[in-house]
């Protein structure tokens with residue numbers, strides 16, 4: 001797929017939600033699934049430019065399991081997680097203008113090949129607090145406008161190590 005978050009046209013190799021790939025582990029918000037994938041994996045070649053299409057604030061560089069250049073960007077009260085990057089061009093606390101080049105995709109952290117793990121959580125959430133990021137990937141401005149907090153938000157927050 002194409003997306004304003006990156007250059008090129010890439011396959012979605014693992015979608016969001018219940019997965020047969022048991023190494024992803026369970027998500028307590030989705031007890032109906034034996035294992036749950038909290039983002040969308042896209043087969044970006046290592047070195048592919050990754051952008052932030054909306055104005056944002058850089059929250060964190062480096063995520064456990066996501067590698068030392070993984071980014072968490074706050075976009076209007078939602079956190080966008082860009083994992084396995086091989087380089088990052090923003091710093092924690094930095095304001096990021098819409099359309100800025102923020103990094104390059106890679107395969108660092110818990111990863112078996114070049115890909116981008118794209119995830120969205122409410123601001124302050126952990127890896128397992130994900131919401132379906134499909135709309136954010138294709139039409140981020142529309143997704144931000146339509147975003148509503150999940151029913152379980154505020155009841156529990158259970159950060160966990162990313163598995164991929």
Ligand SMILES: [Zn+2]
Pocket residue numbers: 014037039040041117118164
């Ligand atoms: Zn993933």
